[in-house]
Amino acid sequence: MNEKNGFTTPIRDLKIEAVLSRLHAAADAQEEEAELAARPSNLKNTQWGPDFLKDKMIPIHREQGAFLYLLARSIRAKTIIEFGTSHGLSTIYLAAAIRDNGTGGQVIGTEFVAEKMAHAQRNLEQSGLARFARIREGDARQTLRDLPDGIDMCLMDGFPPYSLEVFRLIAPRLRKGAIVVVDGTETLREPQADFLAYLTDPANGFRYTELSIGDGTGLAVKDA
């Protein structure tokens, strides 16, 4: 299940995989239109508010989901922050990892489109993962102002011009060795250039690289 071109998830749970399979198939069907709107040459005039691609899921790719799940398993993550939840595909991969780690904990997601948040909540419930995630509704620049200390991991997948401002709220709460994953480092490099520069500047205490997974995946580890 949840296969495309022979790809299989590492999540061995038929209920979760059925939901992921359905959601990825629906997103694939929407992709062409979303990709046209998000083509780098079109992004210059984008109004990066809740209305941009409001009716589109624009989720992470299957390979990124598998990557996130395995990363969260390998560090036995308990607290994961997700900037940009949409319909909750990435949330499902991360919440499944927390469940399978068996150490307790939660994903704290963020979404400023109420309809998307409702979809995410329903998808988490259908996956049997609702108690492993809490989505905060509203602009992440406000909703992530109060975060717990000792965060193990974060996924940066909201709209890129907001990433640095949002990350400045998360960074002080990340534990040493915490992992940061950034989506869209190839297609969305320009609108998040300030954020990527922040991660690569040694003064900010992160080690950073990029992988050719999905539309480009940034990977950072908190050094100090």
Ligand SMILES: C[S@@+](CC[C@H](N)C(=O)[O-])C[C@H]1O[C@@H](n2cnc3c(N)ncnc32)[C@H](O)[C@@H]1O
């Ligand atoms: C690329 S999608 C996230 C996809 C999701 N991570 C997944 O894999 O299914 C980005 C989402 O972030 C939301 N978003 C963008 N900027 C935001 C902000 N400042 N606060 C809250 N949500 C935001 C958008 O509404 C959109 O649904």
